[in-house]
Amino acid sequence: MKKKFVFATNNAHKLEEVTAILGDKIELLSMKDIHCSADIPETADTLEGNALLKARYIFENYHLDCFADDTGLEVEALNGAPGVYSARYAGDAHNSEANMQKLLQDMEGMENRKARFRTVFALIVNGKEHLFEGIVKGEITKHRHGTSGFGYDPVFIPEGYTQTYAEMGSELKNKISHRAVATDKLCNFLSK
Numbered sequence: 001m002k003k004k005f006v007f008a009t010n011n012a013h014k015l016e017e018v019t020a021i022l023g024d025k026i027e028l029l030s031m032k033d034i035h036c037s038a039d040i041p042e043t044a045d046t047l048e049g050n051a052l053l054k055a056r057y058i059f060e061n062y063h064l065d066c067f068a069d070d071t072g073l074e075v076e077a078l079n080g081a082p083g084v085y086s087a088r089y090a091g092d093a094h095n096s097e098a099n100m101q102k103l104l105q106d107m108e109g110m111e112n113r114k115a116r117f118r119t120v121f122a123l124i125v126n127g128k129e130h131l132f133e134g135i136v137k138g139e140i141t142k143h144r145h146g147t148s149g150f151g152y153d154p155v156f157i158p159e160g161y162t163q164t165y166a167e168m169g170s171e172l173k174n175k176i177s178h179r180a181v182a183t184d185k186l187c188n189f190l191s192k
Helices: 012-022 047-062 096-106 165-176 178-190
Strands: 004-007 027-029 066-075 114-125 128-140 156-158
Touching (some): 004 012, 012 027, 047 066, 047 128, 114 156
Parallel strands (some): 004 066
Antiparallel strands (some): 066 114, 114 128, 128 156
Protein backbone atom coordinates (compact mmCIF):
# COMPACT_ATOMS: atom_id res chain seq x y z
CA MET A 1 0.00 0.00 0.00
CA LYS A 2 1.30 3.46 -0.94
CA LYS A 3 2.10 5.89 1.84
CA LYS A 4 -0.13 8.97 2.02
CA PHE A 5 1.21 12.45 2.72
CA VAL A 6 -0.38 15.87 2.75
CA PHE A 7 1.53 18.47 0.76
CA ALA A 8 0.88 21.66 2.73
CA THR A 9 0.58 24.19 -0.08
CA ASN A 10 -2.13 26.34 -1.60
CA ASN A 11 0.01 26.86 -4.70
CA ALA A 12 -1.58 24.82 -7.51
CA HIS A 13 1.61 25.09 -9.63
CA LYS A 14 3.75 23.58 -6.87
CA LEU A 15 1.22 20.82 -6.24
CA GLU A 16 1.16 19.96 -9.95
CA GLU A 17 4.96 20.02 -10.20
CA VAL A 18 5.59 17.84 -7.13
CA THR A 19 2.84 15.40 -8.18
CA ALA A 20 4.55 15.06 -11.60
CA ILE A 21 7.99 14.57 -10.00
CA LEU A 22 6.72 11.95 -7.52
CA GLY A 23 4.78 9.99 -10.12
CA ASP A 24 3.21 7.03 -8.34
CA LYS A 25 5.81 6.72 -5.56
CA ILE A 26 3.52 8.06 -2.83
CA GLU A 27 -0.07 9.21 -2.64
CA LEU A 28 -0.19 12.97 -2.37
CA LEU A 29 -3.09 14.71 -0.68
CA SER A 30 -3.68 18.40 -1.14
CA MET A 31 -4.91 20.73 1.59
CA LYS A 32 -8.24 20.75 -0.24
CA ASP A 33 -8.37 16.94 0.05
CA ILE A 34 -8.26 17.21 3.85
CA HIS A 35 -10.71 20.16 3.88
CA CYS A 36 -8.10 22.65 5.04
CA SER A 37 -8.59 26.11 3.60
CA ALA A 38 -6.16 27.90 5.92
CA ASP A 39 -3.72 30.38 4.49
CA ILE A 40 -0.85 29.41 6.77
CA PRO A 41 1.27 32.52 7.49
CA GLU A 42 4.90 32.38 6.38
CA THR A 43 6.37 34.59 9.09
CA ALA A 44 9.79 32.97 9.53
CA ASP A 45 12.90 34.67 8.19
CA THR A 46 14.32 31.48 6.63
CA LEU A 47 13.06 29.00 4.05
CA GLU A 48 13.50 26.21 6.62
CA GLY A 49 11.41 28.14 9.15
CA ASN A 50 8.53 28.76 6.73
CA ALA A 51 8.47 25.13 5.54
CA LEU A 52 8.34 23.96 9.18
CA LEU A 53 5.54 26.43 10.05
CA LYS A 54 3.34 25.00 7.30
CA ALA A 55 4.12 21.33 8.01
CA ARG A 56 3.62 21.78 11.77
CA TYR A 57 0.26 23.47 11.18
CA ILE A 58 -1.03 20.45 9.25
CA PHE A 59 0.44 17.91 11.65
CA GLU A 60 -0.82 19.67 14.79
CA ASN A 61 -4.32 20.34 13.44
CA TYR A 62 -4.96 17.25 11.29
CA HIS A 63 -2.55 14.65 12.79
CA LEU A 64 -1.46 13.49 9.34
CA ASP A 65 2.02 12.83 7.97
CA CYS A 66 2.85 15.77 5.76
CA PHE A 67 5.46 17.92 4.15
CA ALA A 68 5.70 21.54 3.09
CA ASP A 69 8.21 23.54 1.17
CA ASP A 70 9.46 27.05 0.86
CA THR A 71 11.47 28.17 -2.11
CA GLY A 72 13.56 31.24 -2.70
CA LEU A 73 15.52 32.76 -5.54
CA GLU A 74 18.84 33.99 -4.16
CA VAL A 75 20.69 36.50 -6.34
CA GLU A 76 24.39 37.00 -5.59
CA ALA A 77 24.56 40.69 -6.64
CA LEU A 78 21.52 41.46 -4.46
CA ASN A 79 23.09 39.86 -1.36
CA GLY A 80 20.79 36.84 -1.58
CA ALA A 81 17.58 38.79 -2.22
CA PRO A 82 14.76 38.19 -2.86
CA GLY A 83 15.38 34.92 -0.92
CA VAL A 84 12.70 34.15 1.65
CA TYR A 85 10.66 37.07 0.26
CA SER A 86 10.65 35.75 -3.34
CA ALA A 87 6.85 35.39 -3.55
CA ARG A 88 6.30 38.89 -2.09
CA TYR A 89 9.30 40.69 -3.57
CA ALA A 90 7.13 43.37 -5.21
CA GLY A 91 4.53 43.39 -2.41
CA ASP A 92 2.12 41.14 -0.56
CA ALA A 93 -0.01 40.36 -3.64
CA HIS A 94 2.24 37.39 -4.62
CA ASN A 95 2.25 38.73 -8.19
CA SER A 96 4.81 36.81 -10.29
CA GLU A 97 4.74 39.41 -13.06
CA ALA A 98 5.47 42.28 -10.66
CA ASN A 99 8.15 40.25 -8.83
CA MET A 100 9.96 39.49 -12.10
CA GLN A 101 9.72 43.10 -13.22
CA LYS A 102 11.15 44.36 -9.92
CA LEU A 103 14.00 41.83 -10.10
CA LEU A 104 14.95 42.84 -13.65
CA GLN A 105 14.81 46.53 -12.68
CA ASP A 106 16.89 45.98 -9.53
CA MET A 107 19.52 44.18 -11.62
CA GLU A 108 19.64 46.68 -14.46
CA GLY A 109 23.25 47.34 -15.50
CA MET A 110 24.64 44.60 -13.23
CA GLU A 111 27.22 42.30 -14.81
CA ASN A 112 27.08 39.64 -12.10
CA ARG A 113 23.90 37.69 -12.92
CA LYS A 114 24.67 34.63 -10.73
CA ALA A 115 21.73 33.24 -8.77
CA ARG A 116 20.44 30.05 -7.29
CA PHE A 117 17.03 28.58 -6.62
CA ARG A 118 16.78 26.89 -3.23
CA THR A 119 13.90 24.70 -2.04
CA VAL A 120 13.60 23.35 1.47
CA PHE A 121 11.11 20.60 2.31
CA ALA A 122 10.05 20.02 5.89
CA LEU A 123 8.69 16.53 6.39
CA ILE A 124 6.84 15.39 9.49
CA VAL A 125 6.35 11.65 9.69
CA ASN A 126 5.29 9.91 12.90
CA GLY A 127 5.82 13.21 14.70
CA LYS A 128 9.50 13.49 13.69
CA GLU A 129 10.76 16.45 11.62
CA HIS A 130 13.20 16.14 8.73
CA LEU A 131 14.57 18.77 6.31
CA PHE A 132 15.64 18.27 2.69
CA GLU A 133 17.24 20.91 0.49
CA GLY A 134 17.49 21.25 -3.27
CA ILE A 135 19.72 23.86 -4.92
CA VAL A 136 20.18 24.71 -8.58
CA LYS A 137 22.70 27.38 -9.54
CA GLY A 138 22.25 29.50 -12.60
CA GLU A 139 21.89 33.07 -13.75
CA ILE A 140 19.30 35.76 -14.25
CA THR A 141 18.62 36.84 -17.83
CA LYS A 142 18.25 40.48 -18.84
CA HIS A 143 14.84 39.83 -20.41
CA ARG A 144 12.04 37.27 -20.04
CA HIS A 145 12.17 34.13 -22.19
CA GLY A 146 9.55 31.39 -22.50
CA THR A 147 5.98 30.92 -21.36
CA SER A 148 5.82 27.67 -19.37
CA GLY A 149 6.38 27.28 -15.64
CA PHE A 150 5.61 29.91 -13.02
CA GLY A 151 7.24 32.47 -10.75
CA TYR A 152 10.71 33.50 -11.90
CA ASP A 153 11.01 30.68 -14.48
CA PRO A 154 11.18 33.06 -17.51
CA VAL A 155 14.29 34.84 -16.12
CA PHE A 156 16.32 31.93 -14.67
CA ILE A 157 18.75 29.82 -16.74
CA PRO A 158 20.08 26.82 -14.80
CA GLU A 159 23.83 26.10 -14.96
CA GLY A 160 24.74 23.87 -17.90
CA TYR A 161 21.72 24.93 -19.98
CA THR A 162 21.03 27.69 -22.50
CA GLN A 163 17.28 27.98 -21.90
CA THR A 164 15.30 29.42 -19.02
CA TYR A 165 13.10 27.09 -16.98
CA ALA A 166 10.14 28.65 -18.85
CA GLU A 167 11.63 27.74 -22.25
CA MET A 168 12.58 24.16 -21.44
CA GLY A 169 9.07 22.98 -20.57
CA SER A 170 7.85 21.11 -17.53
CA GLU A 171 9.16 17.64 -18.45
CA LEU A 172 12.83 18.70 -18.44
CA LYS A 173 12.39 21.25 -15.66
CA ASN A 174 10.80 18.61 -13.40
CA LYS A 175 13.90 16.42 -13.84
CA ILE A 176 16.52 19.06 -13.01
CA SER A 177 14.89 21.76 -10.87
CA HIS A 178 15.64 22.71 -7.26
CA ARG A 179 12.25 21.25 -6.32
CA ALA A 180 13.12 18.00 -8.14
CA VAL A 181 16.42 17.73 -6.22
CA ALA A 182 14.66 18.25 -2.87
CA THR A 183 11.79 15.91 -3.85
CA ASP A 184 14.28 13.16 -4.80
CA LYS A 185 15.95 13.46 -1.38
CA LEU A 186 12.53 13.27 0.28
CA CYS A 187 11.58 10.16 -1.77
CA ASN A 188 14.89 8.43 -1.06
CA PHE A 189 14.35 9.02 2.64
CA LEU A 190 10.78 7.70 2.53
CA SER A 191 11.73 4.57 0.57
CA LYS A 192 14.23 3.41 3.23
